[in-house]
Amino acid sequence: MKKKKRLCVICNEKPATTDDHIPPKCLFASKDRINLIKLPTCLDCNNHSSKDDEYLRAILISRADVEENQNTDELRNALMRSLSDPKQHGFQKLYSKAIVVKKVFSPAGLYLGDHPVFSVDYGRLEKVLSKVIRGLYYYHSARVLRNDYSIKIIAEDDLNLQPQKLKDFIKSKILFYVDKTVLHKIGENTFHYKYLLTKEDKCAGAWVLRFYEKVHFLALVLKNQDF
Numbered sequence: 477m478k479k480k481k482r483l484c485v486i487c488n489e490k491p492a493t494t495d496d497h498i499p500p501k502c503l504f505a506s507k508d509r510i511n512l513i514k515l516p517t518c519l520d521c522n523n524h525s526s527k528d529d530e531y532l533r534a535i536l537i538s539r540a541d542v543e544e545n546q547n548t549d550e551l552r553n554a555l556m557r558s559l560s561d562p563k564q565h566g567f568q569k570l571y572s573k574a575i576v577v578k579k580v581f582s583p584a585g586l587y588l589g590d591h592p593v594f595s596v597d598y599g600r601l602e603k604v605l606s607k608v609i610r611g612l613y614y615y616h617s618a619r620v621l622r623n624d625y626s627i628k629i630i631a632e633d634d635l636n637l638q639p640q641k642l643k644d645f646i647k648s649k650i651l652f653y654v655d656k657t658v659l660h661k662i663g664e665n666t667f668h669y670k671y672l673l674t675k676e677d678k679c680a681g682a683w684v685l686r687f688y689e690k691v692h693f694l695a696l697v698l699k700n701q702d703f
């Protein structure tokens with residue numbers, strides 16, 4: 477009897493011919509590559525995301541609030557090398573597009589001059605982080621997250637910009653309960669997460685991802701029609 481080919485645990489469509497790190501290995505400094513998760517994926521899901529993985533890393537480690545995390549020094553040096561490597565022109569273009577000069581005002585409305593600020597491409601981040609969620613879901617449940625479920629990523633910084641009612645709902649009805657669950661760690665100080673799946677529906681749920689002990693994202697997994 478012919479052995480059934482194993483399918484990719486991310487897309488569930490193509491044969492799994494490679495192993496891929498979830499979350500991307502490039503986020504981890506060499507000394508913090510502890511208990512990394514490797515999952516069987518297809519070549520497309522593995523390779524096509526490498527530029528997006530690097531983009532996520534660049535955005536995360538360029539933030540001032542992660543500077544004190546000891547693992548980010550090595551990664552920042554790697555970023556500097558990529559930015560001066562003529563072979564990495566594509567990535568440099570991507571990175572420089574993320575930095576835009578904006579007029580900056582004080583909270584009281586005083587004009588403070590033109591300053592470079594990050595304008596993050598959330599579509600790109602959403603792609604990488606959705607893959608992380610699909611991978612972690614498989615890792616914990618041994619099931620592939622069905623394709624009729626969508627993942628909505630909300631950065632913590634953006635949560636504060638949401639209307640008060642929505643913000644209160646997310647904080648009291650979602651984050652409050654997710655926070656009571658077990659903390660999982662991949663790498664000591666690199667990637668932490670908690671998650672809660674709804675009882676009625678084994679796919680839907682909420683995940684809180686934390687990078688370098690500072691940067692939080694909330695991921696909501698819902699059936700397509702619920703969004």
Ligand SMILES: [Zn+2]
Pocket residue numbers: 484485486487488489490517518519520521522
């Ligand atoms: Zn795939």
